[in-house]
Amino acid sequence: MKALLLENVHPLAVDLLTEAGYEVETRSGAMDEDELIAALDGVSLLGIRSKTEVTDRVLQAAPELQAIGAFCIGTNQIDLLSAAGRGVVVFNAPFSNTRSVVELVIAEIIMLARRLTEKDTALHNGVWDKQATGSHEIRGRKLGIVGYGNIGSQLSVVAEALGLQVFFYDTDDKLALGNAQRCSSLNELLDNAEVVSLHVDGRPGNAGFFGAEQFARMRPRSLFLNLCRGFVVDYQALADNLRSGHVAGAAVDVFPDEPKSRGDAFGSPLQGIPNVILTPHIGGSTEEAQEDIGRFVATKLRDYLGLGTTTLSVNLPSLSLPQRPGDRRIVHFHVNSPGVLAKINGLLGDHGVNIEGQVLNTLGQNGYVVTDVAKLPEHLIEELSAMPETIRLRVL
Numbered sequence: 166m167k168a169l170l171l172e173n174v175h176p177l178a179v180d181l182l183t184e185a186g187y188e189v190e191t192r193s194g195a196m197d198e199d200e201l202i203a204a205l206d207g208v209s210l211l212g213i214r215s216k217t218e219v220t221d222r223v224l225q226a227a228p229e230l231q232a233i234g235a236f237c238i239g240t241n242q243i244d245l246l247s248a249a250g251r252g253v254v255v256f257n258a259p260f261s262n263t264r265s266v267v268e269l270v271i272a273e274i275i276m277l278a279r280r281l282t283e284k285d286t287a288l289h290n291g292v293w294d295k296q297a298t299g300s301h302e303i304r305g306r307k308l309g310i311v312g313y314g315n316i317g318s319q320l321s322v323v324a325e326a327l328g329l330q331v332f333f334y335d336t337d338d339k340l341a342l343g344n345a346q347r348c349s350s351l352n353e354l355l356d357n358a359e360v361v362s363l364h365v366d367g368r369p370g371n372a373g374f375f376g377a378e379q380f381a382r383m384r385p386r387s388l389f390l391n392l393c394r395g396f397v398v399d400y401q402a403l404a405d406n407l408r409s410g411h412v413a414g415a416a417v418d419v420f421p422d423e424p425k426s427r428g429d430a431f432g433s434p435l436q437g438i439p440n441v442i443l444t445p446h447i448g449g450s451t452e453e454a455q456e457d458i459g460r461f462v463a464t465k466l467r468d469y470l471g472l473g474t475t476t477l478s479v480n481l482p483s484l485s486l487p488q489r490p491g492d493r494r495i496v497h498f499h500v501n502s503p504g505v506l507a508k509i510n511g512l513l514g515d516h517g518v519n520i521e522g523q524v525l526n527t528l529g530q531n532g533y534v535v536t537d538v539a540k541l542p543e544h545l546i547e548e549l550s551a552m553p554e555t556i557r558l559r560v561l
């Protein structure tokens with residue numbers, strides 16, 4: 166089977182898929198719709214990063230495509246519903262760069278507490294500004310983490326190891342790690358924290374979630390970090406609070422309108438304000454994260470094609486079933502409607518086939534069932550394929 170990997174996917178992914186028996190073709194750049202349609206002829210696995218759009222038209226023109234690996238975090242570039250409706254499984258790498266973001270947050274908290282960017286700029290300009298005033302240790306400081314998911318909870322652990330006292334607020338009920346203290350509201354967190362770090366997800370409801378009211382509620386002279394999504398913060402309000410001195414420093418990695426390419430012009434109300442660290446959305450951009458993304462997504466693609474495992478798929482029901490040697494495996498995507506499993510099992514029974522193992526899961530409009538059998542009588546697969554609810558069927 167053929168795999169096509171675009172956009173300089175990490176070489177580890179090429180090695181893993183080659184080892185698994187795929188003929189792997191790589192291209193360094195992204196492709197437009199027409200190029201992609203032509204290139205997908207005969208391709209079972211497609212690997213992309215953020216710049217290749219996989220539209221409904223592309224999916225319609227690529228009936229042999231079984232799975233797509235987004236070798237990145239976001240999957241907005243893929244028409245997930247169209248892919249699901251065609252039984253094309255999509256995987257991404259949701260936590261390969263978690264540690265990279267956490268390390269940058271920790272570094273920036275220390276840099277802000279020591280006003281390092283100011284010292285650095287002064288010395289580059291020939292000014293020897295040796296003084297302790299306004300420089301602080303972070304040990305014992307109160308860190309407020311907003312959003313206690315993959316990144317927030319990992320930050321909690323590393324920050325505690327450095328002696329910070331952690332408070333967190335999450336809209337979901339989350340396990341408090343170590344000595345971290347849960348806050349029942351954002352205001353409770355803002356009343357306590359001396360450093361506020363945002364790690365919420367990009368759901369539309371979070372647009373403008375942190376603005377003038379929340380900055381005003383922060384403790385005077387506290388620090389603010391946003392390495393999650395640009396549109397969740399009102400940066401004009403942050404700039405006003407930095408200039409007034411209410412917020413003592415800020416680190417910002419994400420912006421509502423980010424330039425498309427390296428070298429493009431960039432503007433923000435935060436530019437030129439002392440003790441503000443601005444970075445071009447590089448929180449998760451490390452070589453280690455890229456390698457882990459390559460490993461993570463390639464392994465998911467390999468296990469889906471080889472075993473039917475869809476664990477952590479972003480668009481189709483997630484499941485896995487251990488396989489016994491010698492069994493044949495039927496993987497079946499279908500429209501999620503009542504009675505499909507009964508129909509499948511009825512056909513198996515009609516052919517005198519015993520089910521050795523079976524697992525079903527559903528997600529929205531889609532159902533997925535993996536069935537292990539000891540024998541595959543003639544016509545069984547044709548009959549299962551002919552069921553009106555069948556979207557895609559493979560035998561492994």
Ligand SMILES: NC(=O)c1ccc[n+]([C@@H]2O[C@H](COP(=O)([O-])OP(=O)(O)OC[C@H]3O[C@@H](n4cnc5c(N)ncnc54)[C@H](O)[C@@H]3O)[C@@H](O)[C@H]2O)c1
Nearest residue numbers: 312313314315316335336337364365366367392393448449
């Ligand atoms: N700067 C970068 O390079 C970079 C890299 C990776 C991830 N990110 C961003 O970091 C953010 C966090 O990533 P993650 O992997 O931890 O995500 P996650 O989905 O694991 O965690 C997000 C958490 O935020 C919580 N949440 C959502 N809205 C909230 C709200 N209004 N108030 C309180 N809690 C809320 C959710 O319940 C969840 O626990 C995402 O926005 C992601 O896009 C940025």
